[in-house]
Amino acid sequence: MHACGKKGRCTTCKIILKSGEENLSPPTKPELDYLSQGRLKCGERLSCQAELTTGEIVVRVGEFNKFPHIAYSE
Numbered sequence: 718m719h720a721c722g723k724k725g726r727c728t729t730c731k732i733i734l735k736s737g738e739e740n741l742s743p744p745t746k747p748e749l750d751y752l753s754q755g756r757l758k759c760g761e762r763l764s765c766q767a768e769l770t771t772g773e774i775v776v777r778v779g780e781f782n783k784f785p786h787i788a789y790s791e
């Protein structure tokens with residue numbers, strides 16, 4: 718949802734990585750802070766913070782973060 722304007726201050730943009738984690742930039746300070754607080758789990762990233770460096774990724778959006786008007790593949 719990007720509720721904070723992509724500033725790393727919420728977690729509404731959270732993605733759950735299914736594959737390709739190695740193709741993303743290292744976690745940013747906001748992501749590390751959320752990881753230490755347990756608001757992000759291993760294998761979860763903030764889409765506003767993670768940059769695709771090479772290759773592809775496959776992600777899933779958690780139920781809490783889904784828009785009701787969008788059809789998700791799973």
Ligand code: FES
Binds near residue numbers: 719
């Ligand atoms: S949009 Fe708020 S943390 Fe990514």
